[in-house]
Amino acid sequence: MESLLTYLILGALLFCIGMFGLLQHNSLIGMLIATELILNGAGLNAMAFNFFLSSDATTGQAFTLFIMGIAAAEAAIALSIMIAVFRRFHDIRVDSISQLKG
Amino acid sequence: MNTIADFIPPILVAQGIFWLLVLIALSGAVMAVVPAKIVHNVLGLAQSMFGVAGIYLYLGSQFVSMMQLLIYVGAICVTYIFAIMLSPPMELGGEKPTLFKLILALIASVVTFIALVQMLLGAQWAPLAAPGRDWTIKTLGQVLLTRYFLVFELISLLLVVAIIGAIMITNLGVSRERK
Known part of the structure; x- marks a missing residue:
């Protein structure tokens, strides 16, 4: 609880669970949810470094807030793309949307 | 007069809550990626974000913790739920991935995790003389x-x-x- 390493390993675990989900999930929404986990691992790392190693306590907090803002924008765009893809292909499984494949 | 603090030291309570939050965050993360049903995934994501918000409290920032709750649990998860509910057939993605894909993904993520942990254990972080404590x-x-x-x-x-x-x-x- 008092060491930087605990938080860093927790962040790495979140990142790797997210990566596992991104690789194995069949639907686009599942992959997007896994991306949120990856971004959260990054935010946790920023906060941990801020608490233990930074001489200015606001830097890491500001960066974590920016990460959250970007995650929100990404969720809005990706969800609307998914709705458009679903209307066009009537399917959101990633294996069946292969029109761009040469 | 005896208080609860005499029987259970507060530091122990703090540690217990910390590991409980870690457990909540990690089990939520597993729930967010493993089940095939998308609604379960979103609920797992909300649980995981809740745990991470609690961990932010231990990292000294109430503001970021509240923002985590507001933005992730309150906004992003609700947006996902809306997108799923407003287009009913999206839930049809509920089929299991093939075993081959599952094993490959597991190998890739475990190898990445081991590499990351190796790197973290090998790194030398320079400790600061006076860390900043202006959290307002x-x-x-x-x-x-x-x-x-x-x-x-x-x-x-x-x-x-x-x-x-x-x-x-x-x-x-x-x-x-x-x-």
């Missing part, structure tokens, strides 16, 4: 509007563009469908 929201607001002013404005612009773009893309799908 006032300072944070001043820094956001002075040193990070450009980034702050760019994030606002990005959000506006993202939301207008989301509306445009969704409308594009409608007009194609009608043709």
